[in-house]
Amino acid sequence: MPCSCFIIPNDVLTKLSQDKKLSASVRKRMVDTVQISHELRELRNQAARFTSVAATRADGLVTLAAAPSVTVYDCKHTQTLPGTPIPKPKTSSDGSVKRSFNQTSKVAKFYEQVFNRNSIDDHGMTMMSSVHFGQSYNNAMWNGSQMLYGDGDGSIFVDFTRGNDVIGHELTHGVTQHSLQLAYSGDAGGLNESISDCFGSMFRQWEANQNVKKADWLIGRDIMGPGSKKKGFTCLRDMADPAAKHCLAPQPTKYSQITPGMDPHYSSGPPNLAFCTACVTLGGNSWGPIGQVWYRSLTGFGPTPNMTMKAFAARTRQVAHTMYPSTAAVSAAVNAGWTKVGL
Amino acid sequence: MDRLKIERVGGVAGFGGPHLKSRGELALSDLSPADQKTVESLFADPKKVPASHPGQADAFSYRITRGSQTIEVPEHAVPSTIKSSVKDVLE
Numbered sequence: 181m182p183c184s185c186f187i188i189p190n191d192v193l194t195k196l197s198q199d200k201k202l203s204a205s206v207r208k209r210m211v212d213t214v215q216i217s218h219e220l221r222e223l224r225n226q227a228a229r230f231t232s233v234a235a236t237r238a239d240g241l242v243t244l245a246a247a248p249s250v251t252v253y254d255c256k257h258t259q260t261l262p263g264t265p266i267p268k269p270k271t272s273s274d275g276s277v278k279r280s281f282n283q284t285s286k287v288a289k290f291y292e293q294v295f296n297r298n299s300i301d302d303h304g305m306t307m308m309s310s311v312h313f314g315q316s317y318n319n320a321m322w323n324g325s326q327m328l329y330g331d332g333d334g335s336i337f338v339d340f341t342r343g344n345d346v347i348g349h350e351l352t353h354g355v356t357q358h359s360l361q362l363a364y365s366g367d368a369g370g371l372n373e374s375i376s377d378c379f380g381s382m383f384r385q386w387e388a389n390q391n392v393k394k395a396d397w398l399i400g401r402d403i404m405g406p407g408s409k410k411k412g413f414t415c416l417r418d419m420a421d422p423a424a425k426h427c428l429a430p431q432p433t434k435y436s437q438i439t440p441g442m443d444p445h446y447s448s449g450p451p452n453l454a455f456c457t458a459c460v461t462l463g464g465n466s467w468g469p470i471g472q473v474w475y476r477s478l479t480g481f482g483p484t485p486n487m488t489m490k491a492f493a494a495r496t497r498q499v500a501h502t503m504y505p506s507t508a509a510v511s512a513a514v515n516a517g518w519t520k521v522g523l
Numbered sequence: 524m525d526r527l528k529i530e531r532v533g534g535v536a537g538f539g540g541p542h543l544k545s546r547g548e549l550a551l552s553d554l555s556p557a558d559q560k561t562v563e564s565l566f567a568d569p570k571k572v573p574a575s576h577p578g579q580a581d582a583f584s585y586r587i588t589r590g591s592q593t594i595e596v597p598e599h600a601v602p603s604t605i606k607s608s609v610k611d612v613l614e
Contacts, residue, residue, distance in 0.1 A: 259603075318545075318611050319534040319583060324576030336543070336611055337536070346535065350581065357578030364580060372580060400536065411613055416536050428613075429537035445537030 247292070248299035250284045252277050253310040255328070262326060263310045276311040279341040280329060284309055286344075287351045290383050294467045295475045300354035302479075307351065311341060320346050322353035335407035343403040344387060349380030361483035368486050370438065370447030377448060378455045378474055381419055382466045392459045392466050404428070419456040422449035435489060435522045450521035451489055458517030462509055469510045473500045493518040525551035527562070528588040531609045532595075535581040538611070547608035551589070558602035562587070569594040585609075 254277065255263035266272055269281035284307050291297040299305045308326040317330025320340035327350045329340040340346055353376050356362055362372040377399050385395045400416030413428040422431035431449025432438055438447045455474060459466040477495045484491070496514050504510040529547040532539030539545075551559055565572065566589060575582065575597050583598040585605065598606065 315607075318536065318538075319581065321535065321581035322579065323582070324579040333611060336613060340535075349535065353578065353580035356580075361578070376580070407613060411542075413542065413613075428542050429540045430542075443533060443537055443539060445533070445535070446540060 246304065248288055248304045249306040250281055250288065251306055251308045252281050252284075253308070255310050255313045257312055257315050257331075259314050261310055261313075261323070261328065262308065263312075274311075276329065276331070276339055276341045279339075280309040280311050280327070280347065283341070283344050283347040284327070284351065286387060287348050287383055290348070290386055290467075291355070294382075294386065294471070295479075297355070297479070300351060301358040305354075305358075320350055322350045322357075324357065327351065327354075332403065332405060335405045337403050337405045337408070340403050343400055345377075345380040345384040345399055345401075346403060347380075348383030349376040349399070352376040352379040355379070356478065359479040359483070360481075360487065361485050362487060363485045364444060365441075366486070367438075367447070367488040367490075369444035370442070370449075371451055371487060371489055371492055373444040373448035374451035374455070375474070375478055377417065377419060377452050378471075382471050385465065386467050391464060393463070395466065397456050400428075417445075417449075417452065419452040420460070422453050433521065450523070451492070454493070454517035454521045454523065456517075457520045458513045461516045462513035469500075469504055469507070470513060473503060473510065473514060476503060490523055493523040525589065527551060527605070529605055529609055530586040530588075531583050531606075531611075532586060533581070533583050538583065542614055543611070544614055545609045545611045547605075547610060549605070549608045554602065554604055558604055561602050562589075562605075565596055565600065566592060566594060569596055572596050572600040575599065 250269075252266045252269035252272075253261075253263035254266055254274070255261065266274075266277050269277045272278045272281070288299060288307060291299070299307060310326060310328045313328040313330050316333040318333055318337050320327065320329045327347070332338045332340060353372070356372055356375055360375075362368040362375070364372055381395070381397060381399060385392075397420040398415035398418055401414060404413060404415065408428060412426060414426040416427065416429050417431060418424045418427050422433050424430065429445055431446050431452070433449055433453055435450045438450065455470070459470045462468075462470055465471075473496050476499045477492065480499070481495070497511065497518070500511045500514040527549055529549070530539065531545035536543055551562065554562065565587070584595050585598065585601045586593055586595045587605070
């Protein structure tokens with residue numbers, strides 16, 4: 181065994197390596213040890229220099245990080261999380277597994293390409309989904325660290341992974357958790373839900389390369405089951421017409437119609453309409469200037485858990501002016517959106 | 524005598540609104556002794572329920588009514604017999 185004891189000082193090792201009383205092989209090991217010791221010290225010095233540079237330039241490294249991992253688990257109709265890991269979700273024969281993997285990967289690409297964001301936390305966080313959650317479970321949710329999707333009961337709803345806007349909506353709850361950190365009641369709760377609808381719809385439009393005129397602005401169209409369609413319900417929510425009869429969950433259209441204790445999936449109606457109106461007023465793509473204004477307002481100012489809708493409206497107005505100082509149409513469109521809902 | 528009326532609300536679809544309902548009913552005696560104990564402790568102090576994970580969204584919660592008292596608790600705190608007693612309907 182070669183000597184690898186670095187406790188002995190180098191000068192002692194060097195002296196011993198020249199001691200003719202020791203065998204030739206022992207003396208050679210001493211020489212080798214001195215050399216290894218020297219190289220190790222160089223490595224330590226390099227590591228220290230690298231750590232110092234990384235610490236001062238960490239923000240730059242974030243954007244260079246690899247694309248986030250996307251993982252999928254199968255709950256097999258139980259409510260035990262995360263379930264069984266799926267080794268190759270991209271090529272799975274299970275439609276729910278494949279859809280959740282593909283659409284989650286595309287949401288990651290959407291946030292990266294459109295907003296220069298690296299995953300949910302902007303630091304490359306793994307995007308984890310569990311499918312087949314529960315029995316005929318009529319829901320999809322973000323549990324604070326991962327997405328989970330039910331299969332639907334096949335009547336009111338079909339498999340929740342069928343809605344790419346639903347997948348975008350759930351992942352955006354994660355983005356909100358890692359930025360504005362909005363609460364889930366009152367004005368902040370309605371804003372929290374609205375932001376998920378806005379980015380879920382933006383993602384759906386981006387994926388289909390639709391401009392604001394061509395977009396249908398519906399949320400949950402692709403998860404509506406035959407029983408719902410039979411009764412004339414074509415979506416959960418309509419961002420362009422929140423109170424419409426074809427909505428399974430019709431919403432208020434004015435801020436003044438929001439009542440205390442209202443479920444955030446209903447109080448999100450006015451900010452949804454404000455965003456849609458701003459986009460349609462400006463024209464083009466929703467992920468263009470208006471989407472950028474909403475994104476900066478969401479991520480550019482640190483946490484504000486109890487933000488009011490009035491404060492968020494004011495922020496988007498300010499951001500529109502700051503980001504597009506020479507394009508008055510952007511500010512005018514944002515203003516038109518909020519004015520329409522009474523904010 | 525001790526009947527529980529249950530309504531599931533919330534979720535990404537907004538259960539509990541004008542069209543989408545999820546309701547159930549059962550007798551306290553239908554539950555196992557352990558679940559009965561859980562229900563008793565929920566009614567004794569609904570605020571003692573462990574908090575949901577920060578940032579959680581679109582989760583269900585359950586409104587459970589016993590007599591004149593109604594409590595609302597997050598899904599993770601509800602016994603599975605109560606969770607499976609509700610039926611989703613369109614109105």
